[in-house]
Amino acid sequence: MTVIKQSDFIQSIAEGFQFISYYHPKDYIDALYHAYLKEQSPAARDAMAQILVNSRMCAEGKRPICQDTGSAVVFLEIGMDVQWDAELSVEEMVNEGVRQAYNHPDNILRASIVSDPLGARKNTRDNTPAIIHTRVVKGDKVEIKLAAKGGGSENKSKFTVLNPSASLIDWVL
Numbered sequence: 001m002t003v004i005k006q007s008d009f010i011q012s013i014a015e016g017f018q019f020i021s022y023y024h025p026k027d028y029i030d031a032l033y034h035a036y037l038k039e040q041s042p043a044a045r046d047a048m049a050q051i052l053v054n055s056r057m058c059a060e061g062k063r064p065i066c067q068d069t070g071s072a073v074v075f076l077e078i079g080m081d082v083q084w085d086a087e088l089s090v091e092e093m094v095n096e097g098v099r100q101a102y103n104h105p106d107n108i109l110r111a112s113i114v115s116d117p118l119g120a121r122k123n124t125r126d127n128t129p130a131i132i133h134t135r136v137v138k139g140d141k142v143e144i145k146l147a148a149k150g151g152g153s154e155n156k157s158k159f160t161v162l163n164p165s166a167s168l169i170d171w172v173l
Helices: 006-022 026-038 042-061 090-102 168-172
Strands: 003-005 071-079 083-085 131-137 142-149
Touching (some): 003 006, 006 042
Parallel strands (some): 003 083
């Protein structure tokens, strides 16, 4: 049976959010670099080169890739045989990890979450509460996947219901 200590779990969440704030995944960097090598358009090559330079600067300086460090999204798979050495609930531990990550003195991340989106809309100043997705699975392991989902990722949509005779082209243009 695996025992997960509260401090270790919180530290993993905090370090994970710091890590993803300044490192692109290696497969992304590799794919972008290979696309850069094949690209024919000078403007596109310049744009890709700038992204690669910026990515390196973020990694070396340990500064966020983007100023919108997003909503803290946590995906948990918790084994049924895991034992917790903790006083806090899993949700409370996740939120404490997020709080520590977003208020880290060496790399403070932009906190943009409000405590009550339907009420006063007061910024929590620590990016809590996190959005937490939890699955209980067989086994004695805990898997944590983190995402800092920027708000702009949801700004580019439009919805309509067209009549069967309506022109899709007219609607798009």
